[in-house]
Amino acid sequence: MLSSLKHRLLAVATAAGLAGALVTFGASPPADAAVPATIPLKITNNSSRGEPVHIYNLGTSLTTGQQGWADANGTFHAWPAGGNPPTPAPDASIPGPAAGQTKTIRIPKLSGRIYFSYGPKLDFRLTTGGLVQPAVQNPSDPNRDILFNWSEYTLNDSGLWLNSTQVDMFSAPYTVGVQRADGSVSSAGRLKAGGYKAVFSALRAQPGWGGLIQTRPDGTVLRALSPLYGLETGALSASVMDGYINRVWQKYTSATLTVTPFADRPGTKYFGRVSGGVMNFTDGSGAVVTSFHKPDASSVFGCHKLLDAPNDQVRGPISRTLCAGFNRSTLLSNPHQPDTSAAGFYQDSVTNHYARIIHDRMADGKAYAFAFDDVGHHESLVHDGNPAQARLTLDPLN
CATH class of the missing domain: 2.60.110.10 (Thaumatin)
Incomplete structure (x- = not known):
């Protein structure tokens, strides 16, 4: 309760x-x-x-x-x-x-x-x-x-x-x-x-x-x-989401996930790489600004816990973007997020089918x-x- x-x-x-x-x-x-x-x-x-x-x-x-x-x-x-x-x-x-x-x-x-x-x-x-x-x-x-x-x-x-x-x-x-x-x-x-x-x-x-x-x-x-x-x-x-989450974490051990969280600020970008099981995001200077442990299905569906999104200007906007990418299964198909084109949403067999x-x-x-x-x-x-x-x-x- x-x-x-x-x-x-x-x-x-x-x-x-x-x-x-x-x-x-x-x-x-x-x-x-x-x-x-x-x-x-x-x-x-x-x-x-x-x-x-x-x-x-x-x-x-x-x-x-x-x-x-x-x-x-x-x-x-x-x-x-x-x-x-x-x-x-x-x-x-x-x-x-x-x-x-x-x-x-x-x-x-x-x-x-x-x-x-x-x-x-x-x-x-x-x-x-x-x-x-x-x-x-x-x-x-x-x-x-x-x-x-x-x-x-x-x-x-x-x-x-x-x-x-x-x-x-x-x-x-x-x-x-x-x-x-x-x-x-x-x-x-x-x-x-x-x-x-x-x-x-x-x-x-x-x-x-x-x-x-x-x-x-x-x-x-x-x-x-x-x-x-x-x-x-x-x-x-x-x-239910493990297959997709694991593939995302594997991909970004050797590739970079670029997040541009503000449509009106295209110059604000963060770069994510997985190291030691943790996805670290850096800014343009290379400084780590926030990090995420590999989420579970509850974190993905609730956009909370390991994908918590505080009302700030860095972690929250990055987390929102990750949450949307996991639910829509676009993180593997597009390393530049957010992906705003609905044509590519929910295409993976592991996705938020609801x-x-x-x-x-x-x-x-x-x-x-x-x-x-x-x-x-x-x-x-x-x-x-x-x-x-x-x-x-x-x-x-x-």
Whole structure:
């Protein structure tokens, strides 16, 4: 349980870190524009499902720094103190639209998640450290048999960043969008027709990967766990990436891996060579700037542990690049990273097949199938510096 909670908090922190990086480098709104305290979120239910839908807007207030939830009017409510064992959280649910209907609520300046569930409400608890997010990799989690999903967003004075995510799991499909001041709409996260069921079919067909799929006792498919949680639960072999990792480490004992982590700073390069089982990166002067021990599958899929990525200007950016290269299996085929051309991704037989399968079923090929899927801009994200409206569309499960 502690391990699951640790990884859950890590996933949340990683997502927040990504949002922070995007906010830092994102375009600012026009000088005469001001992002209001709340903006409308239009929720459209195209799922064709008859169950009630429940919406939750949970996160950290960017005004006060408090953790809490927002109601349908966009009013923020701080969580009360939790306990040990965790105590039930206040009911933060907002009734969602019925099938074929739309509903508009308002969302405040938060960095957080918009959850939705079909049928039962989600069970949220509070510890002395804050909110316990659903952790369905834990078979005793009370939300294990509920069909639900979530989007992530940051709304601040610089605008809106809203994404769809499969970093933790692939489940009930949805599309995110933003309507700009000129009326145009940008969207992301939509699956191809038939793509939802096709993801599960492809996972079952990939030897060793079908165990990621979770079902209800009646056989209803609920979700596919991410590879990281597959490792934790034993649904995926701990050695699943060893063949590729070993080949990469062998190659760069006699070749150099060049990493250019910043697209806007092409002169900043680092050079990696493996010596004594450790990949050392040097700068242009030949000084060692950071080193990596050979990672395992958990480090690769979670972009953590031996591939930790601190929020700095050297190790973090190099680690992000390595993580993307391992997940996409481009480190052998291209010694100059990051490789940003999707045509070369997932071509090795040893790869992140979960990410490969999801990206292949997305209408625009973009997804957040692992933490640093934004390397090279392959993530499912919409952004606008002066948003008129955010959008969340619940898509069919077909």
